[in-house]
Amino acid sequence: MKQTAIEDRAQAQMQPGVITRDGMLGTDTRRLVDILVEDEAAVRRLGTTNITIARRMRQLRRAGAGGLGNSIPVGDNFDVIVDGVRGRLPCPYEDGTVSKTNTRVFNRRLGRELLFTDLNIHLIERHGFYMGRGSLYRIEPADAMAILEIEPDPPPTIP
């Protein structure tokens, strides 16, 4: 699949030292469009959508924000800590900025933790980008599904 000019530009913005020191691609040398297509397929196989995953991340982020920087229990299974530092980061697709906020979700039942940023939520929700392999902030769709306890979307009904 051909990479668009917008994706070319976004991939350039994702390089180390442009927006963040380490960049957003980790050790991934693939073209951005290939990363997107592969993750899109993985998300589809999991029976969900980027919107559903991002919505769950946002929901836990919102609940955890109530802890005002400290960890708080959310629901029966989660401990969530939402912590931020001064400043905002621009999206590599140049469609806005997000606060520099980290959300750590610890699933007590599984004993597993997922760390994500506001930029992760934005990139997944708007652009279907989960960061490149080897990136510190890479979100594996399957990990997000399991740790955040996201149920697969029901299959579409045929009228």
Add this chain to the structure above:
Amino acid sequence: MLADILVNFPVREFLLSVGVLCGISLFLAIIMVVADATINYYGQVKLKINKDRELEVEGGRTLLTTLKDEDIFIPSACGGRGSCGLCKCKITAGAGEALVTELPWLTAEEHRDGVRLTCQVKVKNDIEMEIPEELFSVKQFETEVVSLRDLTYDIKEVRLKLLEPVEMDYKAGQFIQIEVPEYELTDEPVYRAYSMSSEPAEKNVVEVEVRLVPNGICSTYVHQHLKVGQKMTINGPHGDFGLREGDSEMICIAGGSGMAPIKSILLDMLRNGNQRPVRYFFGARAVRDLFLLDEMRQLEEQMPNFKFIPALSHPDPEDQWDGETGLITEVVERHVASAADKQAYLCGSPLMIDACIKVLSDKGMPSEQIFYDKF
């Protein structure tokens, strides 16, 4: 068949083609080197600062880095990525228009007045600018780690003895920038800002409290690599957070490593015999997140008008906690009837500070009496 091909292979033409291609590549490489050396070479340029200082510097780097190499330290919390908005200075000539990356940080008035983020301005020609006078007192210090103490499972206290220069004059509430050398998480030195928790009168030692942040370059280094006896480079002092004049009651609110500047302010007040009433609300989740309780209780004994109020949002059953519970905002709401005649000093995460400002404003505190230091 193969033998025929080899015998008839046009070796001469092949070698000629390879030679021509190599020649073209070499020519293009030379062009690129020359272009890089000329187009990106800005030579010596002049920085005129506050109309009375002039520096001659090498062009081509950011203004923030260029100034740092001239021992002028503009505060920055993001290492020059244009994402913290701290390194603002007014530039009156020579910097061109503000970049798109700077606009989110500039008010309309600042934009109109030529305020820029120095980390986004590339020094290409002579520049005239204004730098607040207090920044000229910021110095770089070589230090040695004299003690490391675990305050909680994720907060470490670091004490640094100043080696060169040997003393720092600072105000309680100010911060320093710590340089983290190259290590597995960074291939270049980076600076991060931390509030000092030490007493300003102790001029040859500074102390900071560093909370471990997941993937944080500086906090990971401090928690996992830093050793007693190690040398560290810092610069400071920075910032204008600190005790303001007045004798009204002080409402201090902090969480986590936000303890640091408040502790420094309290120690300074104790030394100076300042008798202002202070209530200090400190928020944590459980007992394991509390620290310096003994020090705070001792301060209560030494400062008759000081009251320390730790509060736990979700104490563990084994904590057997009989103190205040709830979010720190709820505790403040319960304890402070009216805030109209008080001053507030806040330090913590942006979320905590925003929530506290709302509570205090609802209780009548004027915004100009609320002082805070967002991480």
